[in-house]
Amino acid sequence: MSLNPRVCKKSYKVHIPMMGEACEFWLITVTDEQSITNPDKDHAYLTDDGKLFVFNGDSLVRVNCDICFTQEEREKLEGIEENANNYTLPEADSNHLGGVVLGYTQNGRNYPITKDTKGNIYVNVPWEEYQLPKATDNALGGIKTGYKQNGKFYPIKTDTDGNAYVQVPWEDTNTVYEVVSKTSNGLMPMLPSDENASKSFLNGDGEWVVGTDNSINGITQTGSTFSGETSDCGVQIVEVKGKTTQQTTNGYQLFDASKLPTKSQGGATVTNNGDGSFTVSGSGAMTSSFLIDYVYTHEETVKLLKAGTLTANFGASTLPYFYVQLAKVTNEGTEYILSLNNNNKQTNSATITEEMISNPNVILRISIYASVGTIKTGTIKPMLYQDGDGTWESFTGGKSAPNPDYPMPIENVEISKLVSYGKNIISGIPSEITHARCTHEYDNVTKELTIKATGNDAYIGEISSKGNTYKSTNGTLYLVPKNATKVYFRSENGVLNSINITFYDEEKISLGFAGRDYTIPKNTKYVSFRIGVNPSTSGTSYTDKVYASFDEISGDYVDGNYEEVETSLTLAQDDIYENNVITRKRNKIVFDGSSDESWNQITNNRFVISVSDVSSNGFSYVISICNRLKSMPQEQISSTSEWGVIACNNGAIYVRINENVTTVEQLRTWLQTHNLVVEYELATPTTEEFKVPTIPSYEPYTEISTNSVVDPTITFRPLPFTTCLVGEATEEESGYMPPLSGNSNEFLNGNGEWSVPSGYTLPTASSTVLGGVKIGSNISISGGAISIDKDNVTKALGYTPPTANTTYEKVDKSSDGLCPKLPNETTTTKYLRQDGAWAVPPNTTYGVASTSANGLMSSSDKTKLTNLRRIWKGTSSSPPSGWVDGDIYVQYEE
Numbered sequence: 001m002s003l004n005p006r007v008c009k010k011s012y013k014v015h016i017p018m019m020g021e022a023c024e025f026w027l028i029t030v031t032d033e034q035s036i037t038n039p040d041k042d043h044a045y046l047t048d049d050g051k052l053f054v055f056n057g058d059s060l061v062r063v064n065c066d067i068c069f070t071q072e073e074r075e076k077l078e079g080i081e082e083n084a085n086n087y088t089l090p091e092a093d094s095n096h097l098g099g100v101v102l103g104y105t106q107n108g109r110n111y112p113i114t115k116d117t118k119g120n121i122y123v124n125v126p127w128e129e130y131q132l133p134k135a136t137d138n139a140l141g142g143i144k145t146g147y148k149q150n151g152k153f154y155p156i157k158t159d160t161d162g163n164a165y166v167q168v169p170w171e172d173t174n175t176v177y178e179v180v181s182k183t184s185n186g187l188m189p190m191l192p193s194d195e196n197a198s199k200s201f202l203n204g205d206g207e208w209v210v211g212t213d214n215s216i217n218g219i220t221q222t223g224s225t226f227s228g229e230t231s232d233c234g235v236q237i238v239e240v241k242g243k244t245t246q247q248t249t250n251g252y253q254l255f256d257a258s259k260l261p262t263k264s265q266g267g268a269t270v271t272n273n274g275d276g277s278f279t280v281s282g283s284g285a286m287t288s289s290f291l292i293d294y295v296y297t298h299e300e301t302v303k304l305l306k307a308g309t310l311t312a313n314f315g316a317s318t319l320p321y322f323y324v325q326l327a328k329v330t331n332e333g334t335e336y337i338l339s340l341n342n343n344n345k346q347t348n349s350a351t352i353t354e355e356m357i358s359n360p361n362v363i364l365r366i367s368i369y370a371s372v373g374t375i376k377t378g379t380i381k382p383m384l385y386q387d388g389d390g391t392w393e394s395f396t397g398g399k400s401a402p403n404p405d406y407p408m409p410i411e412n413v414e415i416s417k418l419v420s421y422g423k424n425i426i427s428g429i430p431s432e433i434t435h436a437r438c439t440h441e442y443d444n445v446t447k448e449l450t451i452k453a454t455g456n457d458a459y460i461g462e463i464s465s466k467g468n469t470y471k472s473t474n475g476t477l478y479l480v481p482k483n484a485t486k487v488y489f490r491s492e493n494g495v496l497n498s499i500n501i502t503f504y505d506e507e508k509i510s511l512g513f514a515g516r517d518y519t520i521p522k523n524t525k526y527v528s529f530r531i532g533v534n535p536s537t538s539g540t541s542y543t544d545k546v547y548a549s550f551d552e553i554s555g556d557y558v559d560g561n562y563e564e565v566e567t568s569l570t571l572a573q574d575d576i577y578e579n580n581v582i583t584r585k586r587n588k589i590v591f592d593g594s595s596d597e598s599w600n601q602i603t604n605n606r607f608v609i610s611v612s613d614v615s616s617n618g619f620s621y622v623i624s625i626c627n628r629l630k631s632m633p634q635e636q637i638s639s640t641s642e643w644g645v646i647a648c649n650n651g652a653i654y655v656r657i658n659e660n661v662t663t664v665e666q667l668r669t670w671l672q673t674h675n676l677v678v679e680y681e682l683a684t685p686t687t688e689e690f691k692v693p694t695i696p697s698y699e700p701y702t703e704i705s706t707n708s709v710v711d712p713t714i715t716f717r718p719l720p721f722t723t724c725l726v727g728e729a730t731e732e733e734s735g736y737m738p739p740l741s742g743n744s745n746e747f748l749n750g751n752g753e754w755s756v757p758s759g760y761t762l763p764t765a766s767s768t769v770l771g772g773v774k775i776g777s778n779i780s781i782s783g784g785a786i787s788i789d790k791d792n793v794t795k796a797l798g799y800t801p802p803t804a805n806t807t808y809e810k811v812d813k814s815s816d817g818l819c820p821k822l823p824n825e826t827t828t829t830k831y832l833r834q835d836g837a838w839a840v841p842p843n844t845t846y847g848v849a850s851t852s853a854n855g856l857m858s859s860s861d862k863t864k865l866t867n868l869r870r871i872w873k874g875t876s877s878s879p880p881s882g883w884v885d886g887d888i889y890v891q892y893e894e
Contacts (some may be wrong), residue, residue, distance in 0.1 A: 014044045016063060026052060036060060043726040048072075049288065070288075129607040160445065177500050221718075224711040225481060226704035230697035231721035235420070235704060237692040239578040239715040241572025244586070244679060246625055251399040254304055255312075255324070255384035258395070259294035260368060266290040268320055268375045269323050270368050275523075276394055278368070280318040285374050290320045293367030301326075303366040304398050306386060307357055310860065311349040313390050314342035316378040320370035324384055326352070328361050337362070342380065347390075400630075404644045404658055407627040410679050413571040413712040419479045419705055422561035422698040426476075426529070426548045434462040434473040439534070447559050449496065451533055451541040457498070458542075459532025464502045464510040475528040477504065479560060480520060481705040482551040487527055492557045495544035498532040525707070531594060538557045550703075561698040569692060571712070572679055586623075587613060588679045593671030595679075595807070599664050600821075604638060608654050615681040616650045622818070623681040624648035629655060648680045694719070812836060819835060 024043035029438075030036055036045050039055035046052050052065040092098035102121075115121050121619045135141035140145050145164075147155035181187035192200050192208045200208040220238060223229060234401040241799035257276045263269070266288040271279045298305065312324050317330055326338035338350045355361055377570050383392045396406035429442040429449055437460035441450045451458055463476035470477065480487075493867045502513040513530075520527075533542045545557050569577060572586040589611065591597055599607050615622045622630045629646035637647040637654050647654045661670050697718060706712060741754035749755050765771035775781050778792040794800050812818035823830055823838045830838040849855035857865075 014046075014052070015695065016044070033060065033860045040233045046836075087199075091749075111521055121476070126506075139554055142686075144214050154390060154688035160443075182206075192871060222713065222715045222717050224706070224714065225483070226714070227700070227715040228702070228718070229700055230702040230718045231450050232697060232699045233719040233721055234694040235578075235697045235702065236694055236719060237418075237714060237715040238717045239576065240569065240571060240692070241713040242414070242573055242575030242586075242712050243413050243712065244573035244625060245407050245710050246402070246627075247394070249393040249396045249401045249406075249408075250388055251396055252385045252391075253383060253393045253395045254259055254310075254398060255366065255382045256294075256388065256395045257382070259366060260292050262289075263292050263368075266370070268370070270320065275381075276392070277379055278322070280320065280375070280377050282375040282377065285318075286370055286372055289369075289371040291367065291369045293365060293369070296364040298360050298363055301362065302357055305357060305364065307352050307354045308386050309349055309351050309385055310338070310340070310384070311347065311390060312340040312342075313347045313383040313385075313392075314380045315346055315382070315714070316380045317344050317346060317376065318378045318380060319373050319376035320368050321345075322380060322382060323367045323664070324382075325365045325367070326356060327363055327365055328359060329363060330361055339718045352386075365550060368666065402626065402628050402630065402644075404582050404628050404674060407674075407677075410625055410627055410677055411710050412573075412588075413569075413708050413710050415567060415569045415706045415712065417479065417707040418565040418567060418692075419481075419694050419707075420561075420563055420565070420695045420697060420702055421478075422701060422703070423551070423553075423558050423562040425478055425550070426546050427560035427562045427564040429460065430476060432473060433460050433475055435460045436532075437538075448529065448543050449546055450541055451496065451531075451536075452541045453533060453536035453538055455538050456536055457499060457532065457534040458536040459527065459530055461500075461530035462502075463500045463513040463530050464528075466510050466512040468510045470504050470508040470510070470526070470528070474502065475530065477508070477526040477528055477550075479564065479705065479707060480524050480527055481550055481703070485520055486550070487520060488528070488549045488551070488553045489518065490547040490553050492545040492547060495542050496533055496546060497532050498530075498534040500530040500843075502528050502530070504528070561696075561702075563696045565693050565695055567692050569690070577690065577692065582688050582690045583685055584687070585685045586679055587682050588677065591676040591678070593668040597668075597671075599667055601664050601667075603653075604640075604656070605659075605662050606637060607664065608652050610651060612651050613653055613683050614648050614651050614653060615683045622647075622649045624653075625679045627677040629676070646676075646678065648678070651683070653678060653680070676684075693847075810836065839845050 003573040014025050016023050016025065025044055026042060028043050029046050032047050033051065033053065036053060039045065039053075039060060041055055041057060044052060044054050045060070046068055048070060050065070050068045052063045052068050054061045054063060054073045055061075083567055090096060090098040092100050100113070102113055102115060104110075105111055111123050111125055113121050113123055133139060133141040135143050143156070145156055145158060147153075153170070154168055156164050156166055158164050164197075177186045178184070179189055188202060189206060189208065191197065203209050226235060242307060243673050245750075253276075257272060257278070260270075260272060260278070262272045266286045267284060268280060268282040268286060268290050270290075270292065271281065273279060286402065297766070310324075314322055321341045321343045324340040325336050328335045328337055335842070337356060338352065340348050340350060381392055383390055396403060399406070402408040413461045428444065429440065431442075433440075436457070436459055437453060437455035438460065439452045439454070440460045441452075442448070443450075451460065462471075462473065464470060464474055488500055489501070490803075491497065498515075500513050500515045501518050503511040503521050503524040505511055505523045506525045508526065511524060525683040529548065531546060535541065546555055547557055547560075569582075571577060571582070572584070574585040576583050586850070591609070597609060599609050601607055622634075624646065626646045629644050632640065632642075632645050632647055634647040634654060636650040637645055637656060640656070643656060643658045645656050655667075655676070657667065657670060661667050696702075699721070702718075704716065706714075743754070743756075745756050746754040747757055749757075761769035765773050775786065779786060781787070808816070808818045810820055820836055820838065829840050831841055848854075848858045
């Protein structure tokens with residue numbers, strides 16, 4: 001019974017709307033439904049677990065009640081005093097938060113607090129502009145840095161704290177060095193001056209020799225990630241090979257995990273992880289019953305199950321328990337005739353008989369339940385099956401997938417971020433990071449973090465509970481390499497001893513945090529750190545170097561290096577990036593039933609659409625993959641009885657959906673909610689220019705990973721240290737650009753100088769000249785973007801285009817329509833018949849008529865007919881005009 005009862009707390013009466021009227025019942029609290037004895041129609045019964053029942057004269061009827069409380073909740077409510085939530089705002093003082101009164105009158109340099117129209121308060125302090133005077137020999141003032149050294153005149157510089165200093169070369173005793181040798185330090189030998197000077201390197205014997213390889217270690221490295229020796233000059237991406245993957249199933253999984261949502265009850269929480277697995281959490285004894293269940297109808301049950309062995313592999317034992325049950329439901333009650341669970345076991349089986357499955361009262365029930373006991377945590381991933389070997393797969397309706405109802409995504413190599421890092425990934429601490437009971441400083445020179453405590457448990461950064469979204473003030477996000485299993489952290493001297501790590505998924509939603517075991521949870525994409533001291537003393541500074549890594553930390557501290565490089569590279573199977581060019585051999589297209597898709601219906605409930613760049617291979621198989629349909633050769637799809645199939649060939653795509661999609665209109669409607677994604681082989685590969693940026697590297701060691709879900713095959717080339725050991729750029733040699741000028745209006749010209757460019761006049765566009773155009777009427781521009789709306793089009797056309805649907809089907813006897821497609825033949829003997837078919841007209845050639853058969857008149861008969869004389873009768877004495885000799889005229893009297 002679905003009603004909306006209203007419970008009065010004090011009178012213990014319940015008002016229940018029934019058949020348009022409100023019935024009033026006296027309310028009685030009971031332990032459970034079984035404890036209701038001798039019920040009557042004047043009372044309503046409320047159980048300890050919040051269920052409401054009334055008596056209809058024959059039996060108890062449960063009433064849905066969203067505002068009924070459990071016994072525990074009722075006891076809590078009874079203990080709340082009237083007006084307990086009334087609140088009086090205290091007056092604010094130096095030690096307490098509270099209210100203040102506006103209206104203070106300015107007194108000297110004490111200014112009143114004012115409130116604006118939005119309720120924001122502020123203090124309006126008169127501000128006097130101050131002009132810093134220039135320093136002279138006799139007056140204090142400002143100075144400007146930037147002086148260029150001239151002989152023994154040295155510039156004034158400032159350090160990171162703004163302190164000014166002058167760096168003067170210090171001449172000590174005159175030390176004379178010999179050329180370096182294997183036994184003593186010394187000078188390097190004189191630079192070579194021959195034509196190979198730029199290619200020469202100083203070897204271990206102290207000789208200048210021409211290098212034989214441009215790579216730092218003589219080889220490139222191929223794989224989905226990079227790790228190894230590097231210089232500081234970067235790593236190039238030489239080649240990336242594409243890849244396409246798609247998960248498939250056999251349809252053996254019978255357990256639909258989506259039927260059981262996340263729930264907390266009785267001290268236990270069961271979390272549906274969204275990937276077919278569940279995690280049981282909590283501790284101690286159950287405080288009340290826990291139940292989640294889903295009951296299938298008999299029709300759904302027999303569609304899913306069959307006679308034979310049914311096996312459930314839960315993978316772990318938990319409490320609450322997971323149940324798979326067959327129940328026989330009759331008027332006498334419910335009888336469980338088959339039950340599988342994970343009570344102290346991971347796998348169990350039972351036999352379903354033909355008698356069970358054919359009984360119309362038998363239904364399937366899946367549930368998670370416990371009434372008593374100690375919570376037993378764990379993660380399970382149920383596999384319920386009657387076919388196969390029990391290998392886990394996702395639920396796809398008991399059918400192999402992809403299929404029309406259960407799509408499987410097509411995934412390619414997709415790189416939008418390349419990350420490089422050294423042994424230590426913490427390269428700095430942002431100043432705007434959240435902090436609690438402290439202030440902090442990070443020295444970019446010494447790489448030391450200082451936390452100045454203002455209370456106990458001081459920290460910077462923030463943990464994020466499961467389900468929360470990342471905020472930039474939480475701390476820096478670090479991309480987790482795909483093969484990483486754990487995060488390691490070290491405070492060099494153990495000073496910073498309170499470390500928490502938050503794990504985030506691809507959408508930057510928290511998967512939870514850890515303060516001890518930093519094992520990386522499944523689906524983790526990023527991590528962030530909260531660094532602190534506990535216990536900490538107010539007024540004390542805590543300084544140390546911090547070290548975090550995805551590899552186990554050993555050896556001395558190393559400076560942190562972590563950089564992200566943005567790019568946008570998507571490669572399907574057989575696509576390749578090399579030499580700054582992408583060659584694509586596949587394309588991907590999405591069909592959504594929109595009006596621009598020219599679908600046509602052909603035989604065998606097939607539909608075809610022209611896609612000009614689909615490869616051609618006679619009637620043989622052309623490589624294709626679809627998110628909802630199984631691929632097959634074109635020659636098979638024309639005669640198959642199988643539904644949910646697709647074929648690509650000869651510039652077209654053919655599909656056969658299901659028995660409910662047999663017209664073009666039905667196909668369009670279906671596609672609007674079941675988009676088809678198709679990846680197919682191109683008739684002609686395409687190319688496009690593209691450059692993946694050089695990735696930063698760090699001497700002596702760098703690791704590089706990508707954010708691609710599908711592992712790419714990448715060839716990495718570490719650049720030699722000579723790549724970045726160059727001087728200032730000249731007309732002859734590449735090199736460094738000059739120092740920035742500090743003027744945002746200046747640009748670097750071809751002479752290597754900073755200058756303000758001369759004005760530029762945009763020419764008017766013509767048929768031969770690129771240039772500017774003016775925006776005419778009925779077109780608008782906003783933020784640099786040109787746009788046109790429906791009203792603009794109407795004004796430009798001078799009339800309102802019709803909005804009626806002018807899409808026609810083939811003509812039939814009930815409505816006008818399009819002419820049927822012309823026959824695919826070379827003859828021209830067929831004509832459109834009244835029933836809409838193209839047909840050869842019947843033979844209407846006749847012979848000469850005879851005495852026994854109709855036919856055509858012969859020429860001789862025609863001559864005879866022509867020569868017959870006319871006979872005419874009348875009362876006139878003269879015949880009509882035009883009569884000739886031989887005609888007979890008969891005159892008679894009336």
